[in-house]
Amino acid sequence: MTDPEYLDRAEAALAAIERGCDRLNDATDADIDNQRVGGMITITFPNKSQLIVNLQPPLHEIWLAARSGGYHYRHDGNVWVDTKTGEELFANLSREATVQGGQPLQFAAG
Structure with a gap:
């Protein structure tokens, strides 16, 4: 995969995660907060736990940090x-x- 292909696919994944957070807040009482800074999204739950999704362009990877x-x-x-x-x-x-x-x-790619 080329660098531009990676960035297109990775950015599409981050955008889907952002849309998913918005959809979940509209459809449930989850009350999750999501903040994006560059290639990183931090999802914070009411109990203060977090999920962090970030891009790793040199490796052509997406990383997820969870409990x-x-x-x-x-x-x-x-x-x-x-x-x-x-x-x-x-x-x-x-x-x-x-x-x-x-x-x-539930989160989805689409």
Whole structure:
């Protein structure tokens, strides 16, 4: 993947995460706060726990930091997959947000 391809795909993923936060706040009482600074989104839950998603351009990866640990995702041509588990980014983000937010919270790429 070229650098411009990585940036296009990674920016699309961050935009989907931002839209997901807005949608969840409209559709649930999750009351999550999301702040984006450059290539990093910090999602803060009412209990003050956070999820941090940030771009790693030199590695062509997206990283997710959660209470359960850190995850590194590379694009496989279709989706962002964890380099260790093979789990898809938005599935893992949904699981981690559900745990930290205390209610079912779904994120999607689209």
